[in-house]
Amino acid sequence: MTDPNPGPAIARALLSKDLRTLRDESPAAAVAKAMHWSLSKLNRIENGKVTIQPVEVEALARHYGVADDGELRRLIQLSVASRQRMWWRDEHFDEDFTNYIAFQHDASHLYSYQATFVPALLQTPEYAFAVTSSVLRRPARDRQVRNVVDVRLKRQETVLERMRGEFPPQLSFAIDEAVLLRPVGGDDVMAAQLDHLAEMATRAHVRIVVLPLRLGVHPGLGGPFELLTFSEDADLDVVFIETPASDFLLTDTEDTATFRDIMDELLATDPAGDSLHRALTAAKAALRQ
Incomplete structure (x- = not known):
């Protein structure tokens, strides 16, 4: 059975994969420019190297044409889950x-x-x-x-x-x-x-x-x-x-x-x-x- 409330690591991985899929064949440079981001920021998000804020997820999803409210909520929830602060983040x-x-x-x-x-x-x-x-x-x-x-x-x-x-x-x-x-x-x-x-x-x-x-x-x-x-x-x-x-x-x-x-x-x-x-x-x- 799948946990409906994934932890931060799997939430980040799933969100990164979904965002790569949504971009499809759109040039990354064009997407980054439209979002007023650097290309490296978009690359880090898509590679799961950094988290992305819920408001940024919503803006990016709408840029990709996601209109379904349920899908938007799912992507935003993944963003929220990916940003949870767990004990290992305080270790070196x-x-x-x-x-x-x-x-x-x-x-x-x-x-x-x-x-x-x-x-x-x-x-x-x-x-x-x-x-x-x-x-x-x-x-x-x-x-x-x-x-x-x-x-x-x-x-x-x-x-x-x-x-x-x-x-x-x-x-x-x-x-x-x-x-x-x-x-x-x-x-x-x-x-x-x-x-x-x-x-x-x-x-x-x-x-x-x-x-x-x-x-x-x-x-x-x-x-x-x-x-x-x-x-x-x-x-x-x-x-x-x-x-x-x-x-x-x-x-x-x-x-x-x-x-x-x-x-x-x-x-x-x-x-x-x-x-x-x-x-x-x-x-x-x-x-x-």
Whole structure:
């Protein structure tokens, strides 16, 4: 079911797409001149780089010949929704990461493949501190580590809140078995993390697939990624790739389609739905040794 009240990221994306469609073959320079805008402003609006005020949306829509009151209200409402001030706008993140958090807030299906550590949305606080401290090569009490973990926990809280709402998102995770066998933070922290994975898997709308080491090669070996899809429009998929040096947000439909296919193949490795139970049993046994 589609949420009739989209969040700011999907509202901006939908509005940008609609405005590009309305312009059709009209020269962008001519439209910008008619609106008394710079060409760069129109380009940024159509590319979803900036928001557009409701009064500007109405003026632009009327310039394009939109006369239907219902359609005008829909476009104006998208503008209003796109300008909501959310918590992540007050943080000092890279643009791609900020946009990813915004899209995650609106996604109808959240996918993640991880080969090195537990996906961010499934981490306990203790595990998050341990893995972030290692990745950043800083002590767990370091301010940068705390900031990263705080944001990660806010992302979890946002998703869990949506799962309790009227339009809960679907969550699908594919995790390499090695992730569960690596005792991040020590045995006690890892044992609690394994229990948390088991608890999360019991929730509606959550699916966790573990790729056994004996599986050998699989399409996820190209690297970890997160994929977001949206019930409002299949062309709005986004992929987020995180590295120690920089992050990347992919929005091109050909690029995102590749990752959607990879995710489908990874999830299909567990048709019986018992891979997590088997992997957790083995991981807990390894901790006791």
